[in-house]
Amino acid sequence: MESLTVGLGARSYAIHVGADLLTALPDWLKALQLPRRVMLVSNQVVAPLYLSTVECCLAAADFQVLSVILPDGEASKNAASLEQIYTSLIRSHCDRQTLLVALGGGVVGDITGFAAATYLRGVPFVQLPTSLLAQVDSSVGGKTAINHPLGKNLIGAFYQPRLVLIDVKTLQTLPARELSAGLAEVIKYGVIADANFFHWLELHSANLRRLEQEFLIEAVLRCCRIKAAVVAEDETEQGQRALLNYGHTFGHAIEQLCGYGQVLHGEAVAMGMLVAARIAERQQLCRMEDVQRIRELIAACGLPLQPPSLSLEACLEVMLRDKKVTAGRLRMVLNEGIGSAKLVEIADPGEVFAVALAPELLHG
Amino acid sequence: MESLTVGLGARSYAIHVGADLLTALPDWLKALQLPRRVMLVSNQVVAPLYLSTVECCLAAADFQVLSVILPDGEASKNAASLEQIYTSLIRSHCDRQTLLVALGGGVVGDITGFAAATYLRGVPFVQLPTSLLAQVDSSVGGKTAINHPLGKNLIGAFYQPRLVLIDVKTLQTLPARELSAGLAEVIKYGVIADANFFHWLELHSANLRRLEQEFLIEAVLRCCRIKAAVVAEDETEQGQRALLNYGHTFGHAIEQLCGYGQVLHGEAVAMGMLVAARIAERQQLCRMEDVQRIRELIAACGLPLQPPSLSLEACLEVMLRDKKVTAGRLRMVLNEGIGSAKLVEIADPGEVFAVALAPELLHG
Ligand SMILES: NC(=O)c1ccc[n+]([C@@H]2O[C@H](COP(=O)([O-])OP(=O)(O)OC[C@H]3O[C@@H](n4cnc5c(N)ncnc54)[C@H](O)[C@@H]3O)[C@@H](O)[C@H]2O)c1
Ligand SMILES: NC(=O)c1ccc[n+]([C@@H]2O[C@H](COP(=O)([O-])OP(=O)(O)OC[C@H]3O[C@@H](n4cnc5c(N)ncnc54)[C@H](O)[C@@H]3O)[C@@H](O)[C@H]2O)c1
Numbered sequence: 001m002e003s004l005t006v007g008l009g010a011r012s013y014a015i016h017v018g019a020d021l022l023t024a025l026p027d028w029l030k031a032l033q034l035p036r037r038v039m040l041v042s043n044q045v046v047a048p049l050y051l052s053t054v055e056c057c058l059a060a061a062d063f064q065v066l067s068v069i070l071p072d073g074e075a076s077k078n079a080a081s082l083e084q085i086y087t088s089l090i091r092s093h094c095d096r097q098t099l100l101v102a103l104g105g106g107v108v109g110d111i112t113g114f115a116a117a118t119y120l121r122g123v124p125f126v127q128l129p130t131s132l133l134a135q136v137d138s139s140v141g142g143k144t145a146i147n148h149p150l151g152k153n154l155i156g157a158f159y160q161p162r163l164v165l166i167d168v169k170t171l172q173t174l175p176a177r178e179l180s181a182g183l184a185e186v187i188k189y190g191v192i193a194d195a196n197f198f199h200w201l202e203l204h205s206a207n208l209r210r211l212e213q214e215f216l217i218e219a220v221l222r223c224c225r226i227k228a229a230v231v232a233e234d235e236t237e238q239g240q241r242a243l244l245n246y247g248h249t250f251g252h253a254i255e256q257l258c259g260y261g262q263v264l265h266g267e268a269v270a271m272g273m274l275v276a277a278r279i280a281e282r283q284q285l286c287r288m289e290d291v292q293r294i295r296e297l298i299a300a301c302g303l304p305l306q307p308p309s310l311s312l313e314a315c316l317e318v319m320l321r322d323k324k325v326t327a328g329r330l331r332m333v334l335n336e337g338i339g340s341a342k343l344v345e346i347a348d349p350g351e352v353f354a355v356a357l358a359p360e361l362l363h364g
Numbered sequence: 365m366e367s368l369t370v371g372l373g374a375r376s377y378a379i380h381v382g383a384d385l386l387t388a389l390p391d392w393l394k395a396l397q398l399p400r401r402v403m404l405v406s407n408q409v410v411a412p413l414y415l416s417t418v419e420c421c422l423a424a425a426d427f428q429v430l431s432v433i434l435p436d437g438e439a440s441k442n443a444a445s446l447e448q449i450y451t452s453l454i455r456s457h458c459d460r461q462t463l464l465v466a467l468g469g470g471v472v473g474d475i476t477g478f479a480a481a482t483y484l485r486g487v488p489f490v491q492l493p494t495s496l497l498a499q500v501d502s503s504v505g506g507k508t509a510i511n512h513p514l515g516k517n518l519i520g521a522f523y524q525p526r527l528v529l530i531d532v533k534t535l536q537t538l539p540a541r542e543l544s545a546g547l548a549e550v551i552k553y554g555v556i557a558d559a560n561f562f563h564w565l566e567l568h569s570a571n572l573r574r575l576e577q578e579f580l581i582e583a584v585l586r587c588c589r590i591k592a593a594v595v596a597e598d599e600t601e602q603g604q605r606a607l608l609n610y611g612h613t614f615g616h617a618i619e620q621l622c623g624y625g626q627v628l629h630g631e632a633v634a635m636g637m638l639v640a641a642r643i644a645e646r647q648q649l650c651r652m653e654d655v656q657r658i659r660e661l662i663a664a665c666g667l668p669l670q671p672p673s674l675s676l677e678a679c680l681e682v683m684l685r686d687k688k689v690t691a692g693r694l695r696m697v698l699n700e701g702i703g704s705a706k707l708v709e710i711a712d713p714g715e716v717f718a719v720a721l722a723p724e725l726l727h728g
Contacts, residue, residue, distance in 0.1 A: 114482075
């Protein structure tokens with residue numbers, strides 16, 4: 001097992017990464033003196049796989065265990081699921097001495113975190129992420145949210161977990177397509193923050209796709225280190241943290257226009273990264289060779305390169321409506337070479353994206 | 365105008381108390397460099413009285429002004445009102461550079477604060493409280509909430525405003541019964557924290573009920589000072605802040621059992637304070653003379669002394685279900701003489717409340 005800390009003063013917390021960590025939960029909760037009453041939140045896909053393991057080890061360690069099982073999928077990241085958690089908590093007379101535990105992917109983690117942030121004005125919560133995306137990204141950093149019928153992640157809070165326990169063994173049951181989607185975020189960290197890690201990924205993407213344990217642990221750990229450092233610098237996304245949105249400006253537009261569920265978040269991010277790299281190359285922030293390496297790593301991870309055919313106008317409209325647009329100007333993250341990135345203001349989004357999306361360029 | 369600060373480090377903010385302060389809002393917002401885009405939140409009773417004043421002075425100072433008007437009353441402190449605010453914000457493409465401003469009583473303030481805490485994971489907000497209760501209590505300290513069908517204030521967040529601007533002139537239009545309800549919280553501060561203030565209230569309750577401006581400013585200021593000190597010590601109610609719940613344990617039970625709207629919150633608190641004082645006297649924390657003074661001040665403020673006839677069992681059930689019950693034990697705030705209070709664990713709530721509620725005792 002490897003560990004690191006997200007340094008946020010009184011709100012600091014540990015991330016532990018290893019295999020077979022789920023059953024270590026009771027010991028960690030005791031060490032942190034967290035409440036003995038636990039509400040586990042999972043979903044209909046993950047619960048049959050891992051819920052009883054967690055329930056049993058908690059019960060054996062004298063915790064009082066309750067659970068709530070949400071529907072699966074992004075479509076359920078909404079007010080109805082949140083309400084399901086609230087109602088379970090209230091009906092079980094849970095007071096502030098109750099711990100929420102998220103067992104699942106990013107959807108379960110984001111909803112559970114938001115429920116913890118808002119039930120009785122805040123109860124403690126712990127993340128047990130089971131998808132690669134959740135392990136390298138969403139479980140760390142305290143961004144919690146639900147979707148609104150009018151847009152994704154519009155309702156939420158910054159609210160840190162007390163502990164993140166990452167058991168890479170759970171990835172054995174993750175569908176391959178979801179694993180690849182998670183790898184998109186892994187690549188992202190390499191591109192924006194760590195050229196060595198990017199190179200390591202070029203060498204080991206196949207080991208990761210074969211779910212070799214020591215490689216998974218290494219990759220998750222390096223991603224969490226990068227994310228923890230960024231979050232410690234900028235908890236509420238006033239500056240630096242925005243770099244984590246690399247690939248997301250265009251990615252969100254693809255997701256939204258294709259309808260959530262058609263294109264996975266990570267797949268959209270992969271395509272968005274490639275578009276961002278193309279723009280960076282045009283702006284002389286990186287070389288064509290860097291774009292090529294990014295493209296090849298994305299492909300090696302089993303991710304799509306080519307955005308579905310969408311109208312440029314529709315994409316621009318979505319991007320300009322995005323919450324990361326400040327006072328109407330489109331700002332997006334561009335890579336500088338590989339291993340570094342910055343926020344750039346795009347003066348003429350129409351022209352810039354038209355060029356970046358030209359198919360002949362995308363195919364190199 | 366008088367001012368004070370709620371000292372919470374980077375989240376500190378000013379409270380200004382005076383007459384005709386509403387129109388000073390644009391200057392304060394500029395001084396604090398708050399966003400130039402403002403969403404005003406009010407309700408159907410307060411908006412016709414004060415909204416245009418605020419809108420006009422903001423517009424004249426080059427702010428972009430939007431507004432949303434909620435239904436009136438405690439019954440509207442719910443998810444539907446919250447949704448009304450979210451939808452207005454989203455439809456107007458509001459980004460994080462948007463300021464929410466609550467113009468109204470505690471209901472509008474609590475909902476608006478919670479909307480600000482959760483829209484895009486947090487946007488700044490300002491309180492313009494217009495009821496006495498909101499001016500002396502709910503607008504200060506960052507407790508925000510909505511009600512859940514299964515209980516009051518169950519969903520919320522600790523989220524501080526950037527500024528509280530208290531215009532006591534708005535109290536001129538407040539119904540007399542609401543003014544008295546606010547006075548209950550005013551009395552509370554005297555009982556739990558400031559014997560001099562309690563005495564001042566004994567001398568000046570009539571001036572307050574006649575809405576004499578300098579007396580209102582003085583009373584609001586003294587209450588805010590006490591609340592600010594408590595909040596600065598204990599922002600998230602881990603200890604000290606619980607003392608502000610004096611009168612609320614039994615008060616909440618009355619409110620809940622009578623149905624919200626029948627008995628006003630302040631009225632319930634008044635009755636709860638008297639019951640608490642009776643229990644304190646029995647426990648030799650105060651003298652019968654103190655109970656008598658509390659009773660007389662409550663009466664002088666036009667507040668009811670006698671709880672409606674409710675079954676003791678029902679009251680106990682509600683109190684033991686309350687979120688301030690930790691691990692099943694009933695803890696409540698009792699006054700020590702007048703001017704001080706502490707949290708006490710009640711070993712035998714059934715007997716203690718039976719004695720405190722005996723009508724002959726309540727009538728002195
Ligand atoms: N909070 C943040 O900082 C942050 C960052 C990035 C993404 N997100 C959010 O995360 C969500 C995406 O997360 P995700 O990709 O994990 O989606 P997800 O939670 O929907 O998981 C993907 C699918 O895999 C299933 N699954 C998860 N773990 C499994 C396992 N071990 N075995 C078998 N199946 C498993 C899930 O049930 C689901 O069907 C989005 O809602 C996104 O907005 C949040
Ligand atoms: N956040 C906190 O710390 C805190 C503390 C105490 C109470 N509260 C909450 O505050 C709420 C009660 O507040 P309230 O008593 O202000 O109730 P309220 O907001 O319902 O106001 C009472 C009535 O007076 C009206 N009103 C307000 N200002 C007026 C004015 N100037 N002229 C004419 N009418 C006016 C309102 O429209 C309403 O009809 C409760 O929901 C309670 O839970 C919160």
